[in-house]
Each structure stands twice: as structure tokens, then as C-alpha cells.
Amino acid sequence: MDRTIIKFNHCETDIYRFTVLPHFTEANEGAPSHEEFKQCPLCFETLAFDLLNAPVSVPRPFVNAHKVPCAFAIGSVHGPSFIGEWHDTELHVGITSSTGVVHNYTLSGVRRDDQGWEKCLCLQLVPPWRNNLTHTWDNELEQFCSTSDWTPERFHEEREFGSCCYAFALAFVNHIQVLEGKTPLSKEEFTGTHILPRIKTISKYIQVYQAIAQHGFYAAGQRKV
Template structure:
């Protein structure tokens, strides 16, 4: 699905999501000219990032653009270096890619003030990726136990060890850092699909924080 900017307007006690600002309210037909400040359109931030512009990050991308983060598409994970090259593990071994990760869910791993870690990041990542563990001739790819996710998380834990910090379990990392972002991406894609099909997505206004898109409890929709 092509990336479009989602806009939210508030009117008639409704939140109206669309790709363009209509001349009149699709709910009541009143013209939007001379609208009040609280009814002004706001942009809904996209949950996606260009992974090649996100240094030192854990990245998740969808392998199927037609089912982009819809809950049924296969996901692929990787780690970016300081220049935006993404390292990921596949059946062919570790891939180093400077393109193809332009639409990702991003989990930043290094704060900007962590100069020492950032200066060693590329060396850590290259050494880790060159280990026999990720050589297909030595260890076969396994969808359950030896895959792109285990590659990424094991690297993160190796870095944590150099910082004398405890390792993260798969469940802990997924629950705390990955799942909330995946859920937001999935909701955003649902929102885009609804707008593409029906021009608008309309829900009862609940005075949500701007930019978060529809909540899990939104169940009224205008088609």
C-alpha cells in the first residue's frame, strides 16, 4: 500500500480520518470554512520509518507489501549500523543491505549521548555477524529457534553485556519494545485501508491524544 498522509478532523463529536481535507463535514454536511481552532485538521504521524536513516536500531519490516503489518504477513527483523546498513539473518546467512528497509517499525537502541557505544557499534555488529553461529554451513536457519529475531536479540544482549546490563528474554523484549509498535503499525494500516475503501473513517470522539489514530475500543465506523 502506498504511503499517504493521514489527517484527523474533529466535528459533530466525531473524529474524522481522511487523506485530504474535505470542503464539508462528511457526517453532517456543514462547510468547514471558518471552522474553529479545535476543529482544525491535524496530521496523524506514521508509525513507519526509513530503516536506512535510523542508525543503531532494531528494525521490523513486512515481507509482503500487499498485507503490510495486517497480522497475517511475515515479518523480518534486522539491526542497523551507524550509517544505515541493515544486518539481518536469512537462510543464506547474514545480509548487509543498504536498501530495502525503507518502511520499518523502528526501536532505537542507542541514545545520542552514548558516544562510546555508538563509536564501537559498527565493530560490534560486524564481529557478531561474522561469527560461525550465523554461517549457514555451520548452523542451519530454523524458523523457531535460529532465525532473524534470535539474531537481532542475541546481538542486543551481547551489547548489553558489554554495558554490564542484564540480558533481555525474548518475551520481555517483545512485550516491552516490539509489540506496542507493531500494534500501532497494524492499527495505522487498518486506518489507511478503511480510508482507501470508504474515503473516510469516522468514530465517536473520545478526546484521544492527537496522532494516535483509532483506539482499540473504537467500534463505530461510517462507511
């Protein structure tokens, strides 16, 4: 899912499509040509835009977790297109350090990954200006990972969204909450408030991306990605 999606309005409809590749190759077979791209895919009229309604890029909802410090990260071993809400594949969850190392709980215990989380859902939990908390975060994260709660022997994977890796990450979030004098969050509260809205955004993006890949465009009326 590396293509860039752009959005423009024509025929009173929001239309999404990929940017045109400069050269046609077997790798982009099926992509619209330059001439096709100049036409509205609904009415086939020639497209003309002024500065106020020119096509805009749709931001990708996936980020490189290794570049997001002090964050709650969710990824899938099958790739970003499997993070959508309709997939039953196992999602994996971790916590990043201030340097982007993803700490995550697995069958072998706590892993510290400096690669492999390049296309994830990320929720940054510490504002950049909280330097004191960033330092505390790293120290507390290392101590937290070293406790007996997160040994390989205690790992029992659940067949639901709230798996052991999720419990590990949320437990650390609540550990920091308590240190900050705040109330711990339940799994339902944290998931419903902070995770599911982002999953829904990713799901919509995946739906649009796959429709463009199949049909060359996606028409959505006034609905937003």
C-alpha cells in the same frame, strides 16, 4: 501507503481522511473532491475550523531504517501494510549500523543491506548523544556477524514471530546489554515491552488507512490512532 492522513473532530467524532490531491486523475479516482472535502462526511455540514481545532497530520509509523542508526528494524517483503498484527506473513528483522546498513540473518547467512528497508518499524537503541557506544556498536556488530553462530548452515527458519532473524537481532541486543553491564532480555520480555506495542500502533494505522481508501473517511469517536 504513501498518502497523508489528517484528523479533525466534528459531530463529536474524530474523523480521519486523506489530504485532498490538487488535481483529479485516474490514479486518485475515488478520492474526495475539494467540495466533498469541505463537508463533514457524517452530517454533510460545511467544515469550519479555528486555530485550536484545525486538522492535524497523523504521523506515519513507518520509517526508513537506513536513516535510523543503531536500531532494531522490522519489515515485510510484502510491504508495510503486512506488518500489522493480524497478518501471518513472515516478518524480517535486522540491526542497523551507525550508518544505516541493515545487518540481517538469512538462508545465505548475514546480509548487509544498504537499501530495501525504507518502510519499517524501527526501535532506535542508542541515543544520539552516546557517541562512545555508537563506535562500540559498529565494531561489535561486525564481530558478532562474523561468528560461526550465523552461518547459512545453521539457519533453520521457524514458522513463528521468533524466527532465526529475530533471534539474531535479539542476541546482538543482549550482547550489547552485557557489555553495558545490564541484564539480557528474554524474547518474551523484549517482544512484549518493546515490539508488540509498536505493532499494535501500526495495526491501527493500517486499519484506518485501509478504511479511508475504501470509504473515503474513518470515524472513530474519541479513539486515537
